[in-house]
Each structure stands twice: as structure tokens, then as C-alpha cells.
Amino acid sequence: MDDTFYLSNMCPQVGEGFNRDYWAHFEDFCRRLTVQYPSVRIVTGPLYLPRKDPVDNKWYVRYEMIGSPPSVAVPTHFYKVIFAEDGREGGKVAIGAFVLPNAPISNEKPITDFEVPVEAVERASGLEFATKLPVQRRRRLCADTACALVIRDYAERQKAFAKGDKRGGSASK
Known part of the structure; x- marks a missing residue:
């Protein structure tokens, strides 16, 4: 888990509705896989995927640049490829591949809507x-x-921590 916090391992993500919401729930799902599987390996990365322009019907790769001067490309999507092994020599490996847009996603949307073939x-x-x-x-x-x-509700917990409640819940009086 410590490798998560290296600056060389960071990518800009939409905060509200994605990083602090849907993506955080997805990462929690990944952590919970370790209860069922003895070995879980996950590869996560950015993608810059094309979109069809509604005017000329051509496909374009377009993404935001941030920084001053603008020098950091904001990915259009992120992927996770998950390998969950059953722990037996030569045993089965459960593989999941997911591609999510770097945009707000409703918490009601099933993660399986983002499942894609690893290929x-x-x-x-x-x-x-x-x-x-x-x-x-x-x-x-x-x-x-x-x-x-x-x-x-990670956003509410974060607000509570900012106010000094170390439990991340409502402050009691």
C-alpha cells in the first residue's frame, strides 16, 4: 500500500464524484478481495481514449492539461486489472479488467458496467x-x-476529520 503515495505514482483525477467517491469505493472493493483470495495483484493506470465528435463523426483523443504552465495531462479514463489467485500451485486465477471514465460516476452504477476484457x-x-x-x-x-x-460516505468522514473528530463520525457533545 505504501507505493500508492509516491509522487511518481500519481495521476490527476476528478475529485468530487470520482476520486473521493466511486473510485474510493472501487479501491475498497479491491482491498476486500484479500479476504477471499490469498494473493491479489492489481495494476492501475491512466488511459487517453478517443471519443467520437458529434459534428464531424470523426474520432479524437482530447484531454485537459493542468499546471502552470500547463504540463500535466489529465487522463480521460483509468483502468484496473485485477489478478486474484486461489493460492494453490497451478490453481485458478480470477481476472477482472475495468475501465472507468475520469468523471463523476453515480454510486448507483454497478462496477460490472465498467468490466471489459483484459485484451x-x-x-x-x-x-x-x-x-x-x-x-x-x-x-x-x-x-x-x-x-x-x-x-x-468518505466525504462526510473527511469533513469530520477536518473538524477534529478522529473517529470520522459526528462529533458528540
């Missing part, structure tokens, strides 16, 4: 994730376990 993430990112893993060892993560988010 789609490989194509979009230019990386290879499971090419050497035999097909007979692979399982689809969301067929192996319930891919459901537990919604917690």
Missing part, C-alpha cells in the same frame, strides 16, 4: 497483462465473486 485494456494501454497465463487457469473475477461496491 481491451492491453490494446488501449499498449501493455500485456496475462499473455503467459494459460487460458485453462483463468476465470472471470465477477463470475468467481460478487463484484459489488460497498458505498461509504
